[in-house]
Amino acid sequence: VNTGTSTWQSAGLDQSDLIQFAGDLADVSGAVIRAHFRRHIAVEHKSDRSPVTAADRVTESALRAMITERYPEHGIIGEEHGRERAQSRFQWVIDPIDGTKAFITGLPTFGTLIAFLVDRRPILGVVDMPALGERWIGAHGEATCLGARPCRTSECTALSAASLFATTPAMFGEQERERFEALSTRVSITRFGADCYAYGLLASGFADLVVEADMSPYDYLAAVPVIEGAGGIITDWEGRSIDLDSGPRVVAAANASLHAAAMAVISPRRSEL
């Protein structure tokens, strides 16, 4: 599954330039977002009833402008402003504020997600927490870093010792919720409300499992290189690797053993979910 550093070379990409540029993007999005945070800005609701603010839109617009200037042939998929150049084999997938509810309510646990994809597979990801000053960058062939330091997932292999994160219990459908609750009863700690921060905490060995449903690709694609480059695993609930065509359900784990243990409880292969 891991296509390694050859992905960059065979696609004619300059790995270090792209990683540097992804960090530049997060510098800009962080500055825009911090200028809006806790400023009581107006909240609107999208057609799916999820909240959105001017900060989401202006942040994504700033990132789109930077990408289009630097890599005019690359495609962009953003939560707020849709797609452009969808036929390119290179795509940037952006969620300017993951955890808008946290952002609105003054909680600093929202983040910005930036993924770079080649042939629909994420090979570079940034999980940036602008109000916390924490940034994870993961890239194929490199160790994931939190800030300047490499990070590693935990060595926890027993469900009974594991911490489990999900954004909200409301994200699960009825049968999904049964499976999630079955998993929840087997772990040490279940936490809600961390949004994308949970992926960073997993990469740094503080969280052990993240199980989510009702997600869109921009919610998890950036997490894939971050988690894999730290020694973790992330798949859908059927165990398939994650790409732009993945569905709404993901399972991330600190290591293969813990992933298998979690999959044995939640995978629909065992229960025809």
Place this chain on the structure above:
Amino acid sequence: VNTGTSTWQSAGLDQSDLIQFAGDLADVSGAVIRAHFRRHIAVEHKSDRSPVTAADRVTESALRAMITERYPEHGIIGEEHGRERAQSRFQWVIDPIDGTKAFITGLPTFGTLIAFLVDRRPILGVVDMPALGERWIGAHGEATCLGARPCRTSECTALSAASLFATTPAMFGEQERERFEALSTRVSITRFGADCYAYGLLASGFADLVVEADMSPYDYLAAVPVIEGAGGIITDWEGRSIDLDSGPRVVAAANASLHAAAMAVISPRRSEL
């Protein structure tokens, strides 16, 4: 209900000394806690299955030592080490780490709660977030401050525009959950997982409602002066003011109108909960 500044004078207390001392306590607890945070320390489970770490215990011990040295006649009630001098009319109530699950999993949203009570009523409270660098201090007769600046609750009076916080949906019994979910469907945003941080966010106008059950006095007493000094209201689910003898359920709101609107949905007076 508000006994005002006369509480201090009639009890023979030096208000500014006590407020300064409460801040000194939070400086010490913050330093102890930050020295433990994200250090992979061992987690034990108490008889109620809640997790506890050496950081909880050593932090509370440090605060107890400071209080006993400075105010040897004052009582102390702490989550980890119980009561001493229970007959004193002056009591310090301490939760060294509120949000131990967050602390364990690397999330910086845990806090330290320090309350000072006269005749079982809280007149001084600190909500300190040592990993976030945010501290709310509230005291009878003074405006609550976040850091050096006074803060105010929001002017939101409509449930439909309000944000609602609770620690976890698992804290509600069956009938409580029905009431909470009825409230949740009426508000704009429901958030879980903020622990005591929600009280600070309420005092600063970012959160509008905090509704909790299954709490102990050390979980909410410190929040009372913080919320009241910022213009908010906190009571139990029956609408009674909070003191050391309060039960496990609290409702905090940005203002009286919003409190009344929330109480109309959740108060057991209307439903014989």
